[in-house]
Amino acid sequence: xxxxxxxxxxxxxxxxxxxxxxxxxxxxxxxxxxxxxxxxxxxxxxxxxxxxxxxxxxxxxxxxxxxxxxxxxxxxxxxxxxxxxxxxxxxxxxxxxxxxxxxxxxxxxxxxxxxxxxxxxxxxxxxxxxxx
Amino acid sequence: xxxxxxxxxxxxxxxxxxxxxxxxxxxxxxxxxxxxxxxxxxxxxxxxxxxxxxxxxxxxxxxxxxxxxxxxxxxxxxxxxxxxxxxxxxxxxxxxxxxxxxxxxxxxxxxxxxxxxxxxxxxxxxxxxxxxxxxxxxxxxxxxxxxxxxxxxxxxxxxxxxxxxxxxxxxxxxxxxxxxxxxxxxxxxxxxxxxxxxxxxxxxxxxxxxxxxxxxxxxxxxxxxxxxxxxxxxxxxxxxxxxxxxxxxxxxxxxxxxxxxxxxxxxxxxxxxxxxxxxxxxxxxxxxxxxxxxxxxxxxxxxxxxxxxxxxxxxxxxxxxxxxxxxxxxxxxxxxxxxxxxxxxxxxxxxxxxxxxxxxxxxxxxxxxxxxxx
Numbered sequence: 001x002x003x004x005x006x007x008x009x010x011x012x013x014x015x016x017x018x019x020x021x022x023x024x025x026x027x028x029x030x031x032x033x034x035x036x037x038x039x040x041x042x043x044x045x046x047x048x049x050x051x052x053x054x055x056x057x058x059x060x061x062x063x064x065x066x067x068x069x070x071x072x073x074x075x076x077x078x079x080x081x082x083x084x085x086x087x088x089x090x091x092x093x094x095x096x097x098x099x100x101x102x103x104x105x106x107x108x109x110x111x112x113x114x115x116x117x118x119x120x121x122x123x124x125x126x127x128x129x130x131x132x
Numbered sequence: 133x134x135x136x137x138x139x140x141x142x143x144x145x146x147x148x149x150x151x152x153x154x155x156x157x158x159x160x161x162x163x164x165x166x167x168x169x170x171x172x173x174x175x176x177x178x179x180x181x182x183x184x185x186x187x188x189x190x191x192x193x194x195x196x197x198x199x200x201x202x203x204x205x206x207x208x209x210x211x212x213x214x215x216x217x218x219x220x221x222x223x224x225x226x227x228x229x230x231x232x233x234x235x236x237x238x239x240x241x242x243x244x245x246x247x248x249x250x251x252x253x254x255x256x257x258x259x260x261x262x263x264x265x266x267x268x269x270x271x272x273x274x275x276x277x278x279x280x281x282x283x284x285x286x287x288x289x290x291x292x293x294x295x296x297x298x299x300x301x302x303x304x305x306x307x308x309x310x311x312x313x314x315x316x317x318x319x320x321x322x323x324x325x326x327x328x329x330x331x332x333x334x335x336x337x338x339x340x341x342x343x344x345x346x347x348x349x350x351x352x353x354x355x356x357x358x359x360x361x362x363x364x365x366x367x368x369x370x371x372x373x374x375x376x377x378x379x380x381x382x383x384x385x386x387x388x389x390x391x392x393x394x395x396x397x398x399x400x401x402x403x404x405x406x407x408x409x410x411x412x413x414x415x416x417x418x419x420x421x422x423x424x425x426x427x428x429x430x431x432x433x434x435x436x437x438x439x440x441x442x443x444x445x446x447x448x449x450x451x452x453x454x455x456x457x458x459x460x461x462x463x464x465x466x467x468x469x470x471x472x473x474x475x476x477x478x479x480x481x482x483x484x485x486x487x488x489x490x491x492x493x494x495x496x497x498x499x500x501x502x503x504x505x506x
Binding site: 093113117 | 320376
């Protein structure tokens with residue numbers, strides 16, 4: 001899916017910290033290896049640090065915020081002369097091309113459900129606050 | 133190396149280091165299988181809770197809509213174990229007819245069961261409950277299969293068994309989530325991604341039908357299939373789709389076959405359906421091709437190929453709206469609804485380019501009609 005992942009700020013920080021620690025501990029381990037004689041303390045410290053940094057990164061991966069979806073009904077007026085158009089939350093019993101009631105705007109045509117779609121809650125709120 | 137050191141911390145580090153190496157070299161595989169088993173166990177627990185939640189939701193809906201005299205829980209529980217034996221294919225001659233018969237018997241049995249469980253439910257709700265029941269059964273089967281491999285892996289301690297199921301777990305869970313979404317959509321009567329085929333042809337009927345161009349509608353042309361006849365761009369179009377807004381699929385192959393027998397001078401067949409996308413492809417993208425664009429067990433596809441292709445040598449154009457399996461089972465996304473508009477434009481363009489005025493054409497919108505009226 002091409003949806004952009006929404007990650008918590010704390011998780012981003014944790015991931016960056018994990019990555020930074022990983023680099024630091026790899027360097028420490030490297031120094032331990034190239035020391036003459038080989039410094040086992042540094043190698044073990046580096047390995048332990050690597051373990052912690054991987055743990056931090058895996059914890060950070062859990063911070064993906066799943067987007068909230070809502071089901072909405074797009075309503076228009078059945079009369080071609082009327083430009084009435086609104087979105088509302090889906091109600092049980094709604095179906096596409098359902099005609100009901102009288103148009104809120106022209107009072108001549110019927111209300112017609114043009115579409116029923118699942119939308120990101122944020123996107124829906126944006127549409128509701130700023131209808132075209 | 134500093135093994136022979138007086139520093140107590142270095143000695144502790146060294147001991148831990150050696151211990152870790154020994155443990156992992158001797159018991160690495162066992163530890164790995166324990167981790168895998170734990171992840172399978174977590175999935176089994178999750179699937180169990182999904183199945184129970186789905187069943188309870190379904191039972192509540194049946195009680196609310198169907199007003200049964202006795203609690204439908206026991207009937208739903210026993211129906212979750214329902215099985216269908218597909219015909220033997222060692223002798224493939226006539227296997228399609230035999231398969232169709234088994235599927236018909238199955239469908240009748242499901243309808244009867246829903247009628248018994250929810251006697252007050254109308255046609256639309258009965259179809260929705262039937263589909264929700266099928267989704268619940270699917271979820272239950274996934275749960276049972278994963279649990280089977282979990283217990284088998286635990287009993288046999290076979291790394292092969294454990295590994296096989298663990299490595300497929302993410303895909304299995306994805307499928308289970310899709311089925312769960314479908315169940316919720318059916319219960320509430322929401323259009324699903326698979327409803328896009330009927331949505332496209334309904335848009336055509338709505339766009340072109342008017343007082344000057346009246347739509348001739350034949351309800352239940354074949355079981356659960358409606359036929360609409362109207363003029364589209366000067367062509368006489370016969371539009372086929374399942375009967376909505378209940379969750380019905382019907383037998384579009386049967387309807388096309390009947391139509392081809394009744395109307396002898398059909399010049400082209402257009403079909404629209406939802407199709408599975410590959411990862412990386414865009415949801416709602418519309419693609420064109422040729423052939424019978426229809427999924428399922430293959431019975432309807434066979435009928436279309438036989439009636440339209442073999443007998444009538446009819447050119448068959450297909451339009452597919454791309455979506456993932458989750459999207460196909462789940463509530464219809466905006467991208468898919470937008471894809472329906474694109475498909476309508478392409479379909480009209482195809483009709484203009486590949487047929488002549490006054491031609492008789494068939495347009496079939498394939499898919500589940502849940503939440504799609506006309």
